[in-house]
Amino acid sequence: MSEELSKKLFNKKENGWKAVDSNEKQKIFDFSNGYMEFLNKAKTEREFVKHARELADKNGFKDIMEFDTLKPGDKIYFINRNKSMYLAIIGTESIDKGLHIIGSHVDSPRLDLKPNPLYEDTEMAYFKTHYYGGIKKYQWTTIPLSIHGTIVKANGEKMDICIGEDENDPIFTITDLLPHLAQEQMEKKLKNGIDGEDLNLLIGSIPYGEKGESQVKLNILNILNQKYGITEVDLTSSEIELVPAFKARSLGLDESMVAAYGQDDKVCAYTSLAAMMELESVKNTAVCILSDKEEIGSMGNTGMESHMFDFFISEILNKLEVNKPNLLDKVFCFSKMLSSDVDAGFDPIYASVSDKTNAGFLGKGISLNKYTGARGKSGASDANAEYVAWVRNVLENSDIKYQIAELGKVDVGGGGTIAYIIANKGADVIDCGVPVLSMHAPYEVTSKYDVYSAYRTYKSFWNA
Numbered sequence: 215m216s217e218e219l220s221k222k223l224f225n226k227k228e229n230g231w232k233a234v235d236s237n238e239k240q241k242i243f244d245f246s247n248g249y250m251e252f253l254n255k256a257k258t259e260r261e262f263v264k265h266a267r268e269l270a271d272k273n274g275f276k277d278i279m280e281f282d283t284l285k286p287g288d289k290i291y292f293i294n295r296n297k298s299m300y301l302a303i304i305g306t307e308s309i310d311k312g313l314h315i316i317g318s319h320v321d322s323p324r325l326d327l328k329p330n331p332l333y334e335d336t337e338m339a340y341f342k343t344h345y346y347g348g349i350k351k352y353q354w355t356t357i358p359l360s361i362h363g364t365i366v367k368a369n370g371e372k373m374d375i376c377i378g379e380d381e382n383d384p385i386f387t388i389t390d391l392l393p394h395l396a397q398e399q400m401e402k403k404l405k406n407g408i409d410g411e412d413l414n415l416l417i418g419s420i421p422y423g424e425k426g427e428s429q430v431k432l433n434i435l436n437i438l439n440q441k442y443g444i445t446e447v448d449l450t451s452s453e454i455e456l457v458p459a460f461k462a463r464s465l466g467l468d469e470s471m472v473a474a475y476g477q478d479d480k481v482c483a484y485t486s487l488a489a490m491m492e493l494e495s496v497k498n499t500a501v502c503i504l505s506d507k508e509e510i511g512s513m514g515n516t517g518m519e520s521h522m523f524d525f526f527i528s529e530i531l532n533k534l535e536v537n538k539p540n541l542l543d544k545v546f547c548f549s550k551m552l553s554s555d556v557d558a559g560f561d562p563i564y565a566s567v568s569d570k571t572n573a574g575f576l577g578k579g580i581s582l583n584k585y586t587g588a589r590g591k592s593g594a595s596d597a598n599a600e601y602v603a604w605v606r607n608v609l610e611n612s613d614i615k616y617q618i619a620e621l622g623k624v625d626v627g628g629g630g631t632i633a634y635i636i637a638n639k640g641a642d643v644i645d646c647g648v649p650v651l652s653m654h655a656p657y658e659v660t661s662k663y664d665v666y667s668a669y670r671t672y673k674s675f676w677n678a
Contacts, residue, residue, distance in 0.1 A: 227578045230615045230663045231470065245669060246472060246662040249484050250462035253474045254379075257457045258362045259297045259506045259516075262320040262480060266299055266487055266504060267291070273491045275301060278526070284533040287495060292526045296364075297321075297516040298506040300526045301490055303676075305499040309534060310541060312548030313527070315501040315641065316490075316672050317518070317632050318483040318555060319508035322476035323347035323654045325354060325413060325456040327363075331449060334431040339418040343456060344410070347509030351408040353655050355390040359415065363454030365444055373442055378459045385459045386415050415456060458656040470662055471576070477658040479508065481665060482554035482647045489673035498550075499530070500676040508555075508632055518632040547640035550601070552675055553633035554668070557581035558621050559649030559659075567627070572620045574649035576661040579615030580671045583645035586621055588628025595637035597644035605644055605675075612674040614667060619649075646671065 234242065256262040275289040284290070284304050291301040298320070305314075325343040333340055345351065360378025378385045390408070391399050399407055421429035422436055438444055462474030472481075483504050490502045507517030515522060524542060531537035531545070560573040574581035584602060587594030602618075609616045621629050637643040648668050651659040 227575060227617050228615070229577050230579050230667065231577055234663070242662050242666040243469070245488075245666050246464075248488070249481070249665060250464075250472060250474065252484055253462040253476065253480060256320075256480065257322075257360075257379075257476055258324075258455050259321045260364060260374075260453075261362065262483065263293060263296055263299045263504060266301075266483075267293060269487065269491060270301060278529055278533070281533055283535060284530060290530070292529070294506075294522045295516050298522070299504040300523060301487075301502040301504075302526075302530060303490070303493055303496050303500045304530070304534070305496045307497045307499075309499050309531065309536065310544055310548065312498060312545060312550060312641075313501050314496070314498045314676055314678070315503065315549055315551040315636065316486045316554050316675065317503035317505060317551060317636060318486055318553075318647075319479045319505045319512075319518075319632065320483050321347070321506050321509050322457075322478060322480065323349045323509055325359075325415075327449070327452070327454040327456070329450050331454075332431060332434065332446060334428045337419065337421060337430050338416065339430045339434045341415040341417055341456075343413045343415060345413060346455075348654055350405070350655070351410060351413060352390075352404065354413060355388045355408060357387065357656055358385040358459035359387060359456045360385060360459040361454060362457055363452055365442065365448055365452040365454070367444070367448050368451065373444075375442065375454070386417055386456070388413055388415055460657055464662075465659060472660045472662060472665065473657055475656055475658070477648075477650055477660050478556045478653050479554070479647070481650070481660055482556060482668060485648075485665060485668040486554050486672045489669050489676065492673065493676055496676055497678075501527075503632075505632055512632055512635060518635045543640065546636075549636075549639075549641040550604070550675075551633075551636050551641050551643040552605075552646040552672065553631045553636070553643055554647050554672065555631040555633075555645055556647045556650045556653065556660075557583055557619055557645070558629075558653055559651045561651050567622050569620060569623050572618075573622075574617055574619035576649050576651065576659075577663050578617050578649075579664060580609070580617070580646060580667045581649045581664075582616055582618045583621060583647075584618060586628065586630050586633065586645060589625060592628070593630050593634065595634040595643055597642065601642040601644060604642075605646070608674055608678045609671065612670065614670050614674060616667075616671070 278290040286306045288304045328342040331341040418434045422433035458475040465471035465473040505518045512518040557574040585594035585596040633643045648664045
């Protein structure tokens, strides 16, 4: 009797793999293979947008600027400076009934080159870096790194570079002090063990000639000039990022997990993009946001704080020929959004930072965060109960496992997403993403079950 009652009344978080049959497991693994393949070629925000556009073009989407008018069923996108992207499918319902928005970000913590990066010291050449986003600096030493980016000459000529991903490419690294001589370093606090100014990338050691100063630097510049036709000054108008050269791989003897760089937040970006590619007809206009700059506060003209997203929606209203004063505000006020960003997965090794009853667990489905923020919910949008119930209904009707969680214990730390930005426009918003272990590390871990659950969740949301 009590067993039946507990089954009826308790909210139990159960391991999703237990209910997966062999056919479903194969679907999960196949989907995850596609995800890992995409990650391996889209490590930066520019690369993600480039490959997202290719995928969209193959699935019948067109640049919104190619349309004079829009109608239900039209599939459109807008690319903002090659670093963020908005996609939409026009719904059958009047757009003033609101949009169904899923928003993720495609930037990830990394190291950027400084504007004047190249220098030589004791006949070794280095690139100076400035870290981007919240990282543990010590994690970025003594690992293989690759160079990705775009160089633009003063005449407008542009070239993309990627060195270190092909098996025949050289890789790069940031050196660290040997333990034999690290007594003073080992006495420092962990966050100060490596200084930001010491995150310098080792890139060469052969001098160009026998005489003269900075001959190793000269040799590096000569190599770059021969390969890309650039000089040192061209590095000042470039965006060059250093990312781990690791490949996305299956993790575990059971291959149940994904280990990869940049899963925050490319796991949610990919799953939402993949879900949108399979939509045909939707009731409410479906919108997919692939934003930039979230890791540094969503500022700038490619971040969600800019007006570029408003411009995209305004263009939709214009080309539906329905625009009028205040309609944009009305559309946002009646919209619903899933802020598709990752959650901190519960790690039993570091259990002390989590409230176990309010944590997201790997393998137990999509994770909903009613609010993020820090301490007293500072910076949170805090979804209202009615909207949480609406989302629950979508998930339960689609038989999708979900868990409602917080980002760690109350006073331990905190974090944020783009949720508050769209919420400030009047939309109902809740964070909804994949639990991740080792978030912001060069190699992050997710469950394939949760990755597939995210894809199913986003597709169900747009079809609701």
